[in-house]
Amino acid sequence: MxxxxxxxxxxxxxxxxxxxxxxxxxxxxxxxxxxxxxxxxxxxxxxxxxxxxxxxxxxxxxxxxxxxxxxxxxxxxxxxxxxxxxxxxxxxxxxxxxxxxxxxxxxxxxxxxxxxxxxxxxxxxxxxxxxxxxxxxxxxxxxxxxxxxxxxxxxxxxxxxxxxxxxxxxxxxxxxxxxxxxxxxxxxxxxxRQILDFPKLITTTVRRILAVVRYRRAMEGSVPTPVKDAPRTSFNGPLTRRRSFATVTIPLAELKRARAAHATEIDGLTLNDVVLGVTSGALRRWLAAQGEFPLRSLLAGVPVGLDANDIEPRLMGNNVSNLFTTLATDVDDPVERLRTISITTRHAKAINQRLGTSLMDWSQFAPPAPFAAAVRAYSRVRGARFHPAAFNVIVSNVPGPRERVKIAGSQLSDVFSVGPLTEGIGLNVTVWSYMDHMNFSLLACPDLLPDVEVLAAYVPAALAELLGEPEPGAAAEPVAEDQQDTPEPGNHPGNQESA
CATH class of the missing domain: 3.30.559.10 (Chloramphenicol acetyltransferase-like domain)
Structure with a gap:
């Protein structure tokens, strides 16, 4: 076999x-x-x-x-x-x-x-x-x-x-x-054989849940809860089959400079936190341009590899979990926004570590036919329109090659990557590094988010904001004549959660 x-x-x-x-x-x-x-x-x-x-x-x-x-x-x-x-x-x-x-x-x-x-x-x-x-x-x-x-x-x-x-x-x-x-x-x-593992799985899961409960009680601050804390946005709804794609490239040194600029005032700040902060800044600009700005912060689902430190590379399968964190889009000050993201993400990682592989372990017992039938029925009735999404956007960061390489004898000039959309979540932001830069790749459902290239164009401006520098002219916000008075994010006179 x-x-x-x-x-x-x-x-x-x-x-x-x-x-x-x-x-x-x-x-x-x-x-x-x-x-x-x-x-x-x-x-x-x-x-x-x-x-x-x-x-x-x-x-x-x-x-x-x-x-x-x-x-x-x-x-x-x-x-x-x-x-x-x-x-x-x-x-x-x-x-x-x-x-x-x-x-x-x-x-x-x-x-x-x-x-x-x-x-x-x-x-x-x-x-x-x-x-x-x-x-x-x-x-x-x-x-x-x-x-x-x-x-x-x-x-x-x-x-x-x-x-x-x-x-x-x-x-x-x-x-x-x-x-x-x-x-x-x-x-x-x-x-x-799977049935024999069931009692052990129950015991392990209960132990992990209790560990999470103890951590939540002891931690300072909070971690958002999927569905309950996710606001409604225009790009969270039933998917169609159509997809749109856009990319933007950021020098790795600039992202590292943003981390270094705030590392002394934000303990434990990581490059991943900066990536989330830049994504947040771009989304704030896009939401303001749409006249759509939820009172509550957008939530991100962040895939986390569980075997990133393994010596032997894995060529097949999935060994990944998801943590849920805030993008602090309701915070006006960019430094405070980054601080909120960093602290919340640190707690989310700790909770994710305590949960371990619970989701993966329980999925082994999912009955194939009922599971697939339920998902198809939910999609057919466009069930995502009846409730808030579990979270608003998928954001992942995967390290790529650090030196120039060839594929099939040809020099690799650049590389991009993006993951799938899931029902109710019409935007995926995947960051993949190559040599000295990081590529932000955005996948969207255009029937929910029709201008993904505009959202991508806001990424350099969001980084400049974190660095306290003037926004690049190429990333200036495109404003139509009838939108000249659009207020800045966080200062919208009708600031309320989007329907």
């Missing part, structure tokens, strides 16, 4: 969550410098040569009859390039904005579940002969850390910094799909 593995309940949950309007794939976008190697045929050849270093890209999801247990992943003997590799031309002088629009279109369609859950799109026609490769992989197969490790396995690097422990290859050649009788037998066997 080395080539057939049972999906964990947590991994399979990303399959159950998928609906026609909620696509659970992630994107990795690599922009390559001009090279004679930047051809469609070369991309197919180089990637298929390295498939053994990319385990998820060889595995297809096979459902168990009657949904008796979570699906299995079956290693394919080979892949059909026509089902995974696609080619696009954006005109020869295509701008970054045109590439972003194409990426939004690529993201708007779900992956084909009859083959391994990934696609690679070669986007030609960028200025100066550059090309972009858009990788699309299902979240059920890999989280951000696993995707980062896979990216390292297709890079040609000058040092071993990106691959602690070395690349792990597969030796098996794949198998045919298992018979229905085999799938049923193993589903029942694995289910019986």
């Amino acid at each position: 080395a080539s057939i593995t049972r999906m964990s309940g947590f991994d399979a949950g990303f399959l159950y969550m998928e609906t026609p309007s909620m696509h659970m794939h992630t994107l990795k976008i690599a922009v390559l410098d001009p090279s004679t190697d930047n051809t469609f045929d070369n991309l197919i050849e180089r990637m298929t040569e390295r498939l053994r270093l990319l385990p998820p890209m060889r595995r297809r999801v096979v459902q168990v009859p009657f949904r008796l247990n979570h699906p299995v992943l079956v290693t394919q003997r080979s892949i059909d390039p026509e089902r995974h590799f696609f080619r696009h031309d954006i005109g020869g002088d295509g701008t970054m904005r045109e590439l972003e629009k194409l990426i939004g279109e690529i993201c708007s369609t779900p992956l084909d579940r009859s083959v391994p859950l990934w696609e690679l799109h070669l986007c030609e026609g960028l200025p100066d002969g550059k090309v972009a490769i858009v990788g699309k992989i299902h979240h059920a197969l890999a989280d951000g850390l696993a995707a980062n490790a896979m990216l390292a396995n297709v890079m040609d690097v000058a040092s071993t910094d990106l691959r602690p422990g070395g690349a792990r290859g597969e030796t098996h050649d794949g198998v045919d799909d298992p018979s229905h009788s085999l799938l049923v037998r193993h589903a029942l066997r694995d289910g019986a």
